[in-house]
Amino acid sequence: xxxxxxxxxxxxxxxxxxxxxxxxxxxxxxxxxxxxxxxxxxxxxxxxxxxxxxxxxxxxxxxxxxxxxxxxxxxxxxxxxxxxxxxxxxxxxxxxxxxxxxxxxxxxxxxxxxxxxxxxxxxxxxxxxxxxxxxxxxxxxxxxxxxxxxxxxxxxxxxxxxxxxxxxxxxxxxxxxxxxx
Ligand SMILES: CC(C)(COP(=O)(O)OP(=O)(O)OC[C@H]1O[C@@H](n2cnc3c(N)ncnc32)[C@H](O)[C@@H]1OP(=O)(O)O)[C@@H](O)C(=O)NCCC(=O)NCCS
Numbered sequence: 001x002x003x004x005x006x007x008x009x010x011x012x013x014x015x016x017x018x019x020x021x022x023x024x025x026x027x028x029x030x031x032x033x034x035x036x037x038x039x040x041x042x043x044x045x046x047x048x049x050x051x052x053x054x055x056x057x058x059x060x061x062x063x064x065x066x067x068x069x070x071x072x073x074x075x076x077x078x079x080x081x082x083x084x085x086x087x088x089x090x091x092x093x094x095x096x097x098x099x100x101x102x103x104x105x106x107x108x109x110x111x112x113x114x115x116x117x118x119x120x121x122x123x124x125x126x127x128x129x130x131x132x133x134x135x136x137x138x139x140x141x142x143x144x145x146x147x148x149x150x151x152x153x154x155x156x157x158x159x160x161x162x163x164x165x166x167x168x169x170x171x172x173x174x175x176x177x178x179x180x181x
Contacts, residue, residue, distance in 0.1 A: 001064070001071035001087075001125065010112040016082065018121065020065055021074040025081065026057035029074065032081035032106065039107045041166060042142040071125055075105070075114055082109045085118040087125055099126040099181070100135045103148075115148045127181050134181050139164050140173040154179040 005019035021029055034050040036043060052060070064072040069091060075083035083105035090098045101122050105114055126134060136154065138145040154177035163174030 001067060003071055003073045003121070003125070006121075008114075008117055010109075010114065012112055014077075016109075016114065017076045018073050018118070019076065020072060021061050021081070021084075022065075023058040023061050025074065026054050026061065028076075028079060028081045029061065029084075030057050032074075032084065035106055036104045040104070040142075042139045042145065043104055044164070046167070071122070073118060073121060075109070075118070077109070082106045083114055083118070085122060087122045089126070089129065089131060097130065097132045098135055099131040099133070102136065103145075110144065116152060119148070119152045123181060132181050134179045136177050137163075137174050138177070140175050146175075149177050152179070 001020075003018065003020045005017055007015050007017050009015055030050070030052050033045065033052070034047065037045045037047045037050050061072070064070050064086070069089040071087045073085050074081050083103075085101060085103040088100045090096060090100070099122075101119070103115060103118055123134065134154070136149065137160075138149065140159070156175055157178045158176040160174040160176070162171035164172045166172070
């Protein structure tokens with residue numbers, strides 16, 4: 001799915017552009033995900049797992065843009081990608097009402113309202129294709145994510161105990177949240 005460009009005003013008075021990345025944004029997307037993986041322990045990828053190539057990143061972007069069931073929105077501050085979110089709708093008829101979201105931002109752009117805006121935009125898309133339920137997972141201890149999701153109306157419905165193992169051998173639960181659309 002393609003998300004058409006939209007300019008949004010942030011809490012600091014600056015603007016960013018939300019749009020589906022094009023294949024030509026492959027380098028900016030790799031730079032972004034590499035930065036994200038080094039800035040937060042709360043996404044699954046570690047920095048040494050950011051080994052995308054031009055070819056693999058172009059294919060990844062193309063997959064989202066051509067899909068009926070998936071959508072990616074990237075956040076552009078000038079030419080730089082500073083955030084992104086993905087929507088994935090389940091494929092079979094019995095579960096086609098369920099949309100799963102994932103979201104991330106560079107630290108430089110935390111707390112400016114971007115997370116809230118991205119969830120609002122994804123909700124509109126999910127509803128427009130008939131989804132009635134929004135789902136996500138976050139890693140226990142990620143208080144920023146918990147705060148954002150609770151503010152947007154998600155509630156905890158379950159946990160995968162020790163769902164994540166960090167490099168130092170400690171574990172954290174994966175928390176499952178749901179919101180009606
Ligand atoms: C989690 C994340 C997406 C939040 O996005 P954000 O743009 O900073 O969120 P917003 O500015 O829209 O804030 C929305 C609400 O979240 C809560 N929140 C955000 N940061 C918070 C913090 N540091 N402490 C407490 N609550 C916080 C607040 O309720 C806030 O509302 P308010 O600003 O009106 O008080 C961002 O911190 C991020 O990308 N983190 C790294 C990647 C990550 O953890 N992704 C989630 C994986 S599940």
